[in-house]
Amino acid sequence: MKDYTHYNDRVNSATAERLLEINRRFYSERGRDFSETRERVQPGVRRILESLGGDESILDLGCGSGAFARELSRRGHRGQYLGLDFSAPLLEHARRASYSLPIRFVQTDLVPRALASSVIDSMLASSTSHDSVPLNIEGWSGGTDLWSVVATFAVLHHIPGRDRRKALLALVRSWLQPGGIFAHSNWQFSASPRLQTRIQPWSSVGLEAHELEDGDYLMDWRRGGRGLRYVHEFREDELADLASESGFVVAETFFSDGEDRKSGLYQLWRPA
Numbered sequence: 158m159k160d161y162t163h164y165n166d167r168v169n170s171a172t173a174e175r176l177l178e179i180n181r182r183f184y185s186e187r188g189r190d191f192s193e194t195r196e197r198v199q200p201g202v203r204r205i206l207e208s209l210g211g212d213e214s215i216l217d218l219g220c221g222s223g224a225f226a227r228e229l230s231r232r233g234h235r236g237q238y239l240g241l242d243f244s245a246p247l248l249e250h251a252r253r254a255s256y257s258l259p260i261r262f263v264q265t266d267l268v269p270r271a272l273a274s275s276v277i278d279s280m281l282a283s284s285t286s287h288d289s290v291p292l293n294i295e296g297w298s299g300g301t302d303l304w305s306v307v308a309t310f311a312v313l314h315h316i317p318g319r320d321r322r323k324a325l326l327a328l329v330r331s332w333l334q335p336g337g338i339f340a341h342s343n344w345q346f347s348a349s350p351r352l353q354t355r356i357q358p359w360s361s362v363g364l365e366a367h368e369l370e371d372g373d374y375l376m377d378w379r380r381g382g383r384g385l386r387y388v389h390e391f392r393e394d395e396l397a398d399l400a401s402e403s404g405f406v407v408a409e410t411f412f413s414d415g416e417d418r419k420s421g422l423y424q425l426w427r428p429a
Contacts, residue, residue: 168318172368176317176387177268179362179375183384184244190381191222191247198228201413201423202310205340212236213305216332218267219312223251230256236305241265268316268325303334309341311421314389319370319399326403330428339405339426343391345412345419347374352420357385396424404429 168176184191198206206228213236217225220240229238237259242248243266251262307329316322329339346352357375359366362385372391378384393410400407405426414421 168368168370168373172364173317173321175362175364176373179385179387180315181243181266183378183386184247187378187380187382187384189246189250190384191378198224199310199342199414199421200418201342201411201421203228204411204413205308205423205425206232209234209306214303214334215239215306215308216304217241218307218309218329219315220248220251220262222247223254223262225308225310226251226256226258226260226262227254230254230258230260234258239263239304241267243267267312268321303337304332305334305337307333307337307339309339311342311344313341314343314391315387317370317373317387317389322399323403326399326405330404333428335428337428338408340423341426342414342421342423343396344388345390345422346376346388347390349415349417349420352376361385391422393422396422400424400426401429 202225211232211234213234215229215234215236215238217238217240220226220242221244223240226238226240235258238256238261240248240251240260240262241264242251242262243264245264248262248264309329313322313325316325333339346355355376355378357377359369359375362375370389372389372395374388374390376386376388378386397407406429407424408427409423409425411423412419412421413423
């Protein structure tokens, strides 16, 4: 078993920014095509929805086209919801729907360029501190900095580099109420013969394999036009180490989605 405790983060800032730009371009150019495939929430997300009471305040990081929000509304959820995403086409799709709960969508980059330097340094330097970090997003005045649930469905696997993931997770930890839940899902694809055909060589985007981490892949997209996405495939032990280092405990792990019901790795984390 790989020892992720002493993991060597080989993704430097320039490479990480290149990977982020690949995904920014994909979701900007292919966002509408992508949203057409995400009209309904995945079975694993529905399982998490079943555990909610209806009054939780929810921060949805990488909300995309709003499928999670629409399902919350359909179920009569009453708690406050804030969805964040950087893709204008996806947010446009999300905002077209009608909702029955207090809701707001805001366009923002979850991993801005500043995160690659000052935020990472400060977060890692104070990794034992979990004081609340105000969620200061222009145009949002939701009246709360702490949330019952923070969700990142199919988002964490788009964050390049272990240090950047830890910095984002430290922020997630600071935004959660005591006893709150961090719910996330991550794509599992390398064991699928069909999805293996979607894996592309790093040379196609001017990168070399030695510049990336183990588990980093370049995946193509073929609906409505060709596109490329960067994805990191997590292992359970890798996630367990990230949880521990970020001030969480893993409360639940399960697999769901896809024909084999194993294409999504879901976890619920609680503040330690």
